[in-house]
Amino acid sequence: MKTNFLVLFLFTYSLGPIYTAQAQTLILTQNHENGIYKSGENIRFNAFVSQMTKDSLQIKILKNNTQILVKKAILPTKDTIVVFESPFKDPCSVIVEAKIRDKKESLGAIVDPLKIKPGIQCPKDFNKYWNNEKQTLKALPMEVKSKKTENIEKGFICFDTEINCIGPKPARGYFAKPEKAEAKSLPIVLLLHAAGVKGSWCRSETRDAILYAKMGHGALCFDLNAHGMLNGQPEEYYNKLDAGELKDYYVQGLENRDEFYFRGMYLRLIRTLDYLTQQPEWDGKRILVIGESQGGGQALAAAGLDQRVSAVVATVPAMCDWGGTLVNRKAGWPKPFEKQADKRKMLNALPYFDNTNLLKNSKATIVVEVGLIDNTCPSTSVYAAINQAVGKKIIYAVPYRDHSCPIEPQRLIWDNTVFGPKNTFIENYLK
16 A cells, blocks of 8 residues: 555556566566456456567456455467466456566456445445534534644745544645635645555655646645645654554454544545635636545545545545445455454444445545556446446546556556546646
């Protein structure tokens, strides 16, 4: 889950198979350029080894990230080799992993992704629970502590901001905006962070708040950290949290919905949006939430919990389809049903925080990147969640993408066909 925060601002696009998993001596391809297949359609994975060798090519085929369908060794030839070929009847993901000497490559496919269903059912009192939480939050008088930061770009102001919240920690981050914006003229941008505590990618930064405050004709941008941590502290502060209070935070309170860690995280999202929508400069229409991994999961949760959210940009989002573990699929991070805890109690607690249920209430435009070889936030988990939303969806399924940002040689193509289109979407949305 460790990833550079700036990758939050990148998208990916489904590229042709010839580009999807290549290295200097090993290239994998498949018969569909975008890695997406219909039920009963043949999936064919090919391998090409550019340098002749006596070493065997090790092949593994996985279904839904967990089930090993094929494991074999093949002697490479001068020609392209078909290493796997088969249709699949039911919606699922399929991954080929290939290795020869020190070269490793993977390539992913997915079958009928828009038909993938959640692994667990939505609780009957789901809406009642969250309505009560929101009412309790709303009843708490808002108290804001705000300190203006220094050395900010001319024409903009930025504040180190703390907003009180139930849950039990306050919402903390940096809030930036143009200095002399007119009333009802600006959109809201909420930036969210990937998992972790002490890494640079986990912390709010003035530069990121200012970056989005400058976009379009200006924006009200809040860079929110996930844990209610203080901003701009010495390394010792974050190291202490990581080793103590926030150690393995993502599995705290698994058996009780009122003690589960993500409850507080989600309430801080709502509280921050309540604060931002009170700003006189908000145009009353546009709220864009952006995040990657855990931040992407939070972005989807924000869209489900707050009907005011109009658009989401979620890259390889977490917190999706935790029940996938119970139906022979790999669940999205943090995969709580794989932990040592009372399954019955978890079933009574976790569904309230799973994006497969939260997104049932979302009408926001959702732009999402899905890594078809992602083992941290598997493709099936993401689709199971976004399939529940009723708004417009722009989905970028990437056959060669794992949980991290692509590297060369795919990176150049990814930059040209993903980074550009995603930035264009964001920039156009904020104009």
